[in-house]
Amino acid sequence: MSYLLSFHWGWLVGALLLGLAMGWIAVVHRGRATSKVVAIWLSVLAVALVxxxxxxxxxxxxxxxxxxxxxMFACYLAGCAVGSWLRDRVVSRTAPAPEAS
Amino acid sequence: MHKLFRWAGKWWPGIVPLVIMWGFAAWINTAPLEADLASRSTAAVKDTVLDRTRIAVDGRDVTLAADAFSEEGRRSAVIAVEVVPGVRLVNDQSRLVAEAKPFVWTAERDVVRVTLGGSAPLPAAKARLVEAARRDLGGVEVADRMTLARGAPPRFENAAHLLLAQIARLKDGKMTISDTNVSLSGMARELGGREAIAAALKNLPEGFSIAANDIKAPPYVFQANKDPVATTLTLTGYVPDNNVHATIATAAARKFFNEKVTDNLKASVGAPSGFGPAVVAALGALSRLSTGTLVVSDREVKLSGDALYEGAAAEIRASLGKDFKNWQYKPEITVKPAAGPVDGTVCQQLFSELLTKGKIRFEPKRAALDADSAGLLDYLIETALRCPNANIEIVGHTDADGEDAFNQALSEKRAQTVMDYLVKAGLPAGRFTAVGYGSTQPVAGNETDEGKAQNRRIEFLVR
Known part of the structure; x- marks a missing residue:
């Protein structure tokens, strides 16, 4: 595992950054989310692949x-999660302010 | 957590660039990754003794094909590759080298090259054997036909190196180790080589034994050539040691009264037993020839040349080698054409010349002829045959040692012995008279050994 990480670290960082960007966007994105059924199937597929x-x-x-x-997918997901969480922190810190004033 | 699921539903668009990125990553990295794993796997098995190691990498899976020399070595090689970081699976195609039974190793020498064949236990041992052969043989081509096999006896390599060190001593031949049995055949390069090899084989490592040693020595050659024109006797070839050399040189000087002896003999081991006496006897036969060559090759004695008269030829043929068993004699004796007749005066001159150059020798204080005088007697007979009408007085003299009566009798007996010898050779007895004068007619002083030796003599007087 560590060998794979060290050998491909550039690509993995790329996947992580891609995930960060995607996660950042996802919080405020107005588009259609995946349905629950599709999400379950995708999870099953992921588990099967692992x-x-x-x-x-x-x-x-x-x-x-x-x-x-x-x-790479794992790095992407981690990036997404971190990105979304960060964006959420930013949004929730700025949004309540107008309500308070 | 609920939020995370909500956001996750919107992460999917990033999958598309991720797939593209993955495609590039796979495309770019596959070959370098495989190369990296191959080089590190190769390094991992470097310390394990293997032959014909082939490492193939497909993705992260390594196929290891190799010939191992022990089950332990084989397993440790597989484990060594398995623990290389990044290797996912090891496809083990290694196998054990076949066991040779019996374990046979050969070294064969012919005119142009040395061929190493059979089995060697390990690649390093094989390389060392080839290297040792090259070093020991400097310049001779070494062909390596050895294959690797398990099952070598303990200390095999020491034994093989010992044999290789001997191969320089062979002209041609083969050395074989079959399990712990060593067999050798062929021809030694030089005299003494066979003995040197036999001596070296005493140091074979423990457990090894000599099954057969059929190394032959090159023929042990001794040659003597009598040249009547140059009046030389040339000795060439080998003698076993300095003692035999001295014996042969002394015998040659005594038997060849007329010839100058050129001694080109070299000492070498490997002489057949009984070499000295056989050669001395054969030299005696050669001394009776007018011209001739003696070749002693191992136990074969070849004497060719011209005898001085018919009777001598028959006698030489009959007597040659009669005292020596296990020796082969090949006399090729012809008779020298008889020289023209001369008158008595010339005969007297010829007798005097012969008896000045050589002396008829007897056993000390006895009347029996010394065998060394056979050559001189033949010349005297040949001369006597040339003047058939001359009557010859054979006169015996002694030195002054001992009583006069004894000396007188001895001188008479000696003269008579010579006369009998001539008669036996075919000369008519009526032509000869035997006379003895004891020590009454000295030609030199009797005070010195040299003078006494001169006084002890036989004279031929033509009447």
Whole structure:
């Protein structure tokens, strides 16, 4: 794991930044969110992929690419979560002010 | 937490650039990652003794194919690759090197090269053997046909190196180690090589034994050439040691009364047993030839040349080697064409010349002829044959040692012995009279050994 992180750190930072940006936008985004059903299916898919990676059932390069995808995706999600949380902090600090005045 | 789920529903648009980024990352990184893992896996098994190691990396999966020399080594190699950071799976295709039974190693030498064959226990041992062969043989081509195998006996390498060190002593041949049995065959390069190899084999490591040592020595050659024109006797070839050398040189000087002896003999081991006496006897036969060559090669004695008269030829053929068992004799004796007849005066001159150059020798204080005088007697007979009408008086003299009566009798007996010898050789007895004068007619003083030796003599007088 640490080898994968150190070998691909540039790409992972990129994924993290992408996630930060996306998370930042998501808080104030007015667009359509994914439905609950789709979200569940996506989660199941993610769990299945993680399970496949841990079980090392996919051989050779495809296996490596799956590992790479999963850690990039994990970094993206972490970035999103942090981004959203930060934006939320910013929004909630500025929004109540007009109500108070 | 609820908020997080709400936001998460809107994170999906970022997936599209993430997928594109992932595609690039995979495209760019796959080859360097594989190369990196391959180099680090190779480094990881470097310290394990393996042969034909092939490492292939597919993604993060490493395929290890190698020949190992022990199950332990094989397992440790696999584990070493497994713990390389970044390696996901090891596809183990390693196997054990076949076990050779029996474990056979050979070193073969021919005219142009040395070929190492059979099995070697480890790659490093194999390389050391090839290197040792190159070093010991300086310049000779070394062909390595060894394969690697398990099952070498303990201390195999020491034994193989010991044999390799001997191969320089071979002209051609083969050395084989089969398990712990060592066998050798071939021809030594030089005299003494066979013995040197046999001596070196005594240091074989414990457990090894010599199954067969069929190293042959090159022929042990001794040659003597009698040249009547240059009046030389040339000795070439080998003698076993200085004692035998001295014996042969002394015998040659005594037997060849007329010839100058050129001694080019070299000392070397490897002589067949009984070499000295056989050569001395053969030199005696050569001394009776007018011209001839003696070649002693191992136990084969070849004597060729011209005898001085018919009877001598027959006698030489019959007597050659009769005292020596296990020796082969090949006389090729012809008879020298008889020289033209001369009158008595010339005969007298020829007798005197011969008896000045050489002396008829007897056993000390006895009348028996010394074998060393056979050559001189042949020349005297040949001369006597050239003047068939001359009557010859054979006169014996002694030195002044001992009683006069004994000396008188001795001188008469000695003269008679010579006369009998001539008669036996085919000369008519009527032509000869044997006379003895004891010590009454000295030609030198009897005070010195030299003078006494001169006084002890046989004279031929043509009447």
């Amino acid at each position: 399970a496949a990676a841990l079980a090392r059932v996919i051989p050779g390069r495809a296996g490596y690419w799956l590992d790479l995808w999963l850690i």
